[in-house]
Structure formats: structure tokens, C-alpha cells
Amino acid sequence: MGLFRKKNKNKTKSGFQGFVDTVDSYDDLDNYDSRKVGDPNVMHKLELEEESTASVSDTSSKRVKETAINSSRNDNSNKGEDEGSLEFLATYISDLQNCEETFAERPSRALRSLFSLSEHHSLHEINRIRMIREDNGRLIPTLLNFLQQCIPNSSEQYLALLVLNNLSIPSENKRIIAIENKAARILSKLLCWHPETSLIAIILVNLCFCDAALRAELVRKSSSDDASPIYLVEAFMYTLKISILPEGEDSNMQKYLDETGWTPKTLLKHYNELNQERDDEFQFDNLPFSNNIAHPDTAKWCLCGIKNLTRPSKDPTAAQVLFQSGIINVVLRVLTIHSGATRQASNEFNTFSSSDYRGINIDDEEASNDPYTWDNNSMQDAALYILMNLAITPSTRPFLRNPIVAKKVGTIAKFSTSPQDSNSSSVTKAEESQKDLQCLKARMILAYLFGSENPFGLKSPSDHENLPSKMSIEQRRDILLIKGSEAPLLVELLANTLHSRGKRGPGGYNGSTFNAKKALYALRCLLTVPLNVKTFFVTCGVKLNALLLKALALHSIEHDPNIDLEAAEDACFSLYLLSDHGFMASFLPSVQEGYPFENIVHCYFKQRTCTSAGKHAAMQLLMRRPYLQMDGNVDDNSDEPKSVEESDLSLGDTLYHAALEIPVTESTIGVKPLDDIFGRPLLRRKPATASSPSEEMEFNSALDAVKDLSFGSGRHHESNIAGVIDDIEIANNVALCAGGQTEEIYGFRWTWQDAIALRDNERDVRKKLNDFRNGKMNAFKGLLKNVGNKERPLEPITIFGINCGCNSVVVD
DSSP states (O other): OOTTOOOOOSSOOOOOOSOOSOOOOSSOSSSOOOSOTTOTTOOOEEEOSSSEEEOOOOOOOHHHHHHHHHHTSOTTSOGGGGSOOGGGHHHHHHHHHSOSSTTSHHHHHHHHHHHHHHSSSTTHHHHHHHHTTHHHHOHHHHHHHHHHHSOTTOHHHHHHHHHHHHHTSSHHHHHIIIIITOHHHHHHHHHHHOTTOHHHHHHHHHHHSSOHHHHHHHHHTTSTTSSSOOOHHHHHHHHHHHHTSBTTTHHHHHTTHHHHOSOHHHHHHHHHHHHHHHHHHTTTOOOOOOSOBSOHHHHHHHHHHHHHHTOOOSOOHHHHHHHHTTHHHHHHHHTOOOOSSOOOOOOTTOOTTSTTOOOOOOOHHHHOOOGGGOOTTSHHHHHHHHHHHHHHSTTTGGGGOSHHHHHHHHHHHGGGSOOOOTTSOOOOHHHHHHHHHHHHHHHHHHHHHHSSSSOTTSOOOOGGGOOOOOOOHHHHHHHHOOOTTTHHHHHHHHHHHHTTOOBOSTTOBOTTTSOHHHHHHHHHHHTTSHHHHHHHHHHHHHHHHHHHHHHHHHHHTSOOTTSOHHHHHHHHHHHHHHGGGTTTSBOSOOGGGTOOHHHHHHHHHTOTTOOHHHHHHHHHHHHHGGGSBOOOOTTOTTSSOTTSOHHHHSOOHHHHHHHHTSOOOOOOOOOOOOGGGSSOOEEEEEOOOSSSOOEEEEESOHHHHGGGTSTTTSOOGGGEETTEEOHHHHHHHHHHHHTTSOSOBTTBEEEEHHHHHHHHHHHHHHHHHHHHHTTOHHHHHHHHHHHHSOSSTTSOBOTTSOBOSOOSOOOO
16 A cells, blocks of 8 residues: 555646635634634634633635535536435445545545535534444544545545545544544655645644643654554654755655655654754854745644644643754744845855755845734744743753844844834734734743743752753843833733633634733743833733732632642732832722732632742732732723723622632731832942852842842841741841941842942042142043032032032922
């Protein structure tokens, strides 16, 4: 039995090159269904182990399917005979099983009938489930056997694939088809041999859009120890690498099929050995990715399949196997965007597979690979999701912490505030929305990678997860620094995921693509940068705090499974970090307005699921409560995002009254903060010792400096209140030390930076005055310049540059 057996045939067959006349779906391409966009039954609900997901509308053309059906229909056949009935299922199967030629009338009519049964009408869902089970389950093995006998790109091949595609959609069918009937194994081989047939990849994408247990099994069965290895991961990877070759060069690689055997694992291994040097250069190649490739549809669907397999789960096997297969270099290549003049290759033999490859001959217009053009059906959209899945997986995250990933993903994130190239056409609203989604994903990837690297309050990774990024604290902060336009996008995502819904239209996503846990973790990682805390507070203010409090209530009171113990910790810690600005500005609405802050935080603190970091954050919030400004208003139109629904920000009557009934049995009031701990920069010095040199570090405020002295630092013993750390007391002590009341505290010396600047200025003035007395006239010019450059211009100043007297401005 061959793969798509080759036969001579008189009549001409048009080649199947993937879908044409595609229509952009409103969702990401997790699951393909051969229906027309706009069908009222477009969403198939799948009950998954980890989350409730929905299949996605199709991108196929109805005209293409009709062409295939009509080309396989005999001129004398009656259209009514093609309607199909489950009563004749055994006959259809026998016609396929016993045919001598796949393009004969009887198998063609059987395929049309099977397609009709599985296509869209009132019983299609039930039919799809019954068809693979009735007649002793003979249909799937027969279709797979028939498929391997078809002439490549023939109408009967296409119809057989369409039937198999429809049958692969229901969640009840996936294990039966993929594992029990070995369809995943057979189709993986077919895909490698025929990368031009993207419908094979689509069926595999459907099969791996499944629960975590089946995903893990599909990956584990790639082991050589398994009796019937599937090699699904290797099939996706090999076909992807072949498909992104420039047109024509894919045939050069396909010639190795006969030489290396025909398992996907062997093919991928041989390909990697031949092209290792060039694949490695992808990391450093700044040429923008071109869509002028051999099989763009197949490449897109392979990336979608890999995206499905890397969905975060308790078992990271899939992510690890995919990482080891070399996916990162390919993904980074697809995501390389236009960042300047495109290099032009002058050598006509400068091809993708040549040893001196230096880039594809493409003009600037083709090279403008940027987030404005990445719709939900693009390769880049799927590639970013793959990076996000790998970045949030602890076992693969450390291997992505490198300057190359930071640069290429960071360039995408910077598009959040960058206009399109002035030479391009004007940006539409749809393009702007699509760009916002891609930039948001890029920023979340950076947050997972570099915001989780031993930050304040996050547990220390295990040894194998703690590979350093070799980037300084300043470099990581620059990477994580967000713009004011980015904060509302993440808050809007949190609002949507907190209520288990997606977003429609351009830049949209379905309810299963993101979840509240991903959004909360990204938010917490970004808040490790003090300037980001200020940005979120200023732009989103009370609305963000209300959502975080609601997430805490859903976990503690309603025990919502979407907010597990880790997500609850992220919500509480984020609220704690944002409270640094709640002393001087509105933090939350009052309890009378529907926000029983103390009850909810106390309830969380008492939960058995409350982690040590969560307890610290909750206790700090309870001790700060008397000093926080509880006069906020969620209806304030000045706060972003304005698209958040009012009901999202409210606890709702049930949750509100349940929170009010929670007794607050203990109430610890913390120390009142000093004014100097807010917004006054200071310098921390560690005196040199015999074993270590002196160290200096700047902080934006004493409250910011607490992060190194508080939870998990071991330096807080002097600030214990009945065994509880009080960050405000630590900050007050630091401020008092900086003011000169103590020489040293917590092992450091502290100095206000404005005091240092004043002392330096006075020292410089006195030096110039002494120089002037000694006859150095240039010093006099410098002295006058110093006098003219006053730090406090409203106060009188002596010729020595020292302020004196009272302020000349009279305040009534």
C-alpha cells in the first residue's frame, strides 16, 4: 500500500493547493469546521479537562467544495442519490473498500453521500458521532485505507479528506479517530509526503484540539519505544520547515524522502542535519519574513497544530518535545519584522538551501512584515501563541530568556505606540485593533520570561528552571516597561477572561485562547517594575483594582475553578503592589458602594489555599486599609479601559452580600506612613568590608526600597509586629535613617538624593569661591553660572549659591 498511490489517468485533475477565496474568521484557528462563516451553529462547545473551549468557524470556500463534489459526480448521476442515509452506511463503506479504482463511479457516489451525512444540517452533529461507531466502526479504517490509494490532488482525495475532517470535529470522536484507528499516525506520514495538501494538516489540527490527556498521549506516542509511534510533533515540524522554503526549493528537500525512509522523525532528523547552520542563523537574521513561500496554507495550519499541542497543562511533555525539535528558530524567523531597509541578495544562486544564503530577494513592500498585517488567520498569529505557551511553561521558560528573543519580541511589543511606515497606506481601525492584540501577546511573552526571573514575591524557581538570562536588572526593566496605551489592553483582557468570554471582531479571540490565570500572571510580572505600577494606576486606576478584588472574591467565596490558588495569589499580590499609590489617590470604592474590601481580603487570608506570598500581600493590605483612599468611582470615564462593561466591575448582589456576611475576627492596623516615604528618591549604600566591595543602589522612594527588605529577604527582624512584617514601618525607618536620625539600618546607609545634590552643589560653590580668592578668574564665571541655576528659584540666594531667608511668594 503506498501513500496516495500514483495511477495514470486520462482525465486531468486540478491540483489542490489549500483553500482559496478564504474569509477571515473572527477567531483564532484552533479547530477547523467546513462550514460557511455566519452559520448560526458556528460554535461547537467542547468540554475539556482544563477549560471550556469552542471550535472555530472555517476559512474554506463553499465554492471549492462544490467544485470537488461536482467534478467527482457522473453526468448521469442523480443529485438526490448523494443526499445519503445512515441506513446505507454499510453500502458506502463497502463501495470504498472494494473499489479497484478510487475515481470510479461507485466510490465517488459513496464519498458524496458520506460528505452529505457529515455536512451541515439539523442532524450533522449526531451523524458525525454515529458514523464512526456504527457498522462495527469500519468507516474510519476504510477512509484511511482509501485515502492512501487516491491520486494526489484528485477530487476523490479531497472529498475523502473533507469527510474525515468533518468527522474529526466532535470531541467524542477525537480519541477514537486519532489513537484507536491510528489516524494521527497515518496522516502524519501523509502530511510529510504531501505538504501541498493543507487539508491533511487541518485534520491533524482538529484532532489535537482536545483535552490535555489526549494531547499528552499524542505527544508521548512519538517515543521510539512505543509499538506504533505517531510522530505527530515531528510531522508538524518537518512539514513546517519544508513549507516555509521559498517556492521551488521545497522539491529539492523532498527528494530525500526515498533516501531517508518515511517516518517523520527520520525526515526531521535528516533535514536538521543538512540545514543546522542555516537554521541557527535564523536567530541573528534581521530580514523580515516573506510570505512568498512554498506552502503558506500548510505552514499556517502546522503552526496552529503546534499551538494546540503547547497549550499550558500540568504535563509539560508536549512543550518540552516541541522545544527540543527546533521550533524556536522557525517561530522567530516567522516573527521577524521589518526594521529598516531590506537587504537585497545579488547572487542568483543565493537560495534558501545554499551555504552562502543571505536573504530572499524581496522588495520593501513584500518585506513589511509587521503586526498590522497579522490577522487571526496568519502564521504570525499562531507563532506568537506558540511562544506565549512556551513562555508560560516553567520547564521551557528559562531557555527562552536570551537577548535574541528579547529583541525580536520586544520589537513587536514596541508597535503598541508606533505608527505604520509613512510610505504605507493609512491604517484602518481593523488593522489597529489587530496590531493591539499582537502587541499585547508580545508584551505578555516578555512578562512571563523576564518579569518572573526571581522578582519580589514570586517563589524561587528550581535549579533546572533557574537558568540566568545574563541580562542586568536595568535591561530587564527596559524590556518590561510598558506604555500608557498598553495597560488598558491587558486590563480589558482581564475583564474578559475573568468572565470566561472572548472578544469579537478584529483583534478578537475566543474564550479558550486566554484565561484569567494567564492575564493575572502577566499583570503581576509587569508590576515588578515600579514605573509600570504607576502607569497601571494612573491609566486604569479604580477599574483595575475592582477587577483584582473581584478575582479574589471569586476564589475565596465562590471557589471559582478559573481562579486557582496561583491566580488568586497573583491577584492579591498585584492589588498589594498597586496599593503603594492608594495612599495619595483613590484606590477602591467604599463598602457602601458595593466593595467590602476588608471582608474579601480577610476571607482570602484565612483560606487553606492561601500561599505564603498571598498571606504577606493580604496582611499588608489589611494593615494599610485605614490609610487607603476608599473613595473611588468605577463610573469615572477618565479611567481606562472604557470598553469594560459596568457589570464586570461589580461584584453582583450575591457575591456582595456573601462577602458582607464574612466576619472579620482580627483587625491589625499598621503604622501610619510618613510623607517622606512617597516619591522622594534615595540612595542605599553598603559599606565595604574585607570580603566585599561597597555597593550603591538608587530607589524611587523609601516605599520602593522596601521590596529588598520585606517578604523573603531575611532583613526584616527589626520591624516585627507580633511576628508580622509591616512594609510601611520598614519604609518609615528607612526614611528616618535617610534624614539622619540613625547612621545605618537593615545593614545599609541611606541618603536622600536631593540632599546629596544640595551638598554637592554647595561643595562646588565653595571650591569656586576659594579658586576666585586665589586669583583664578574662570572660577568666578562658574560661580555666577551656579547662582543662575537655582534649584528653588522662588527663594533668595546669596552669591555663594546658598538659599537664605524666607520665600518671597506670599500665600494668602
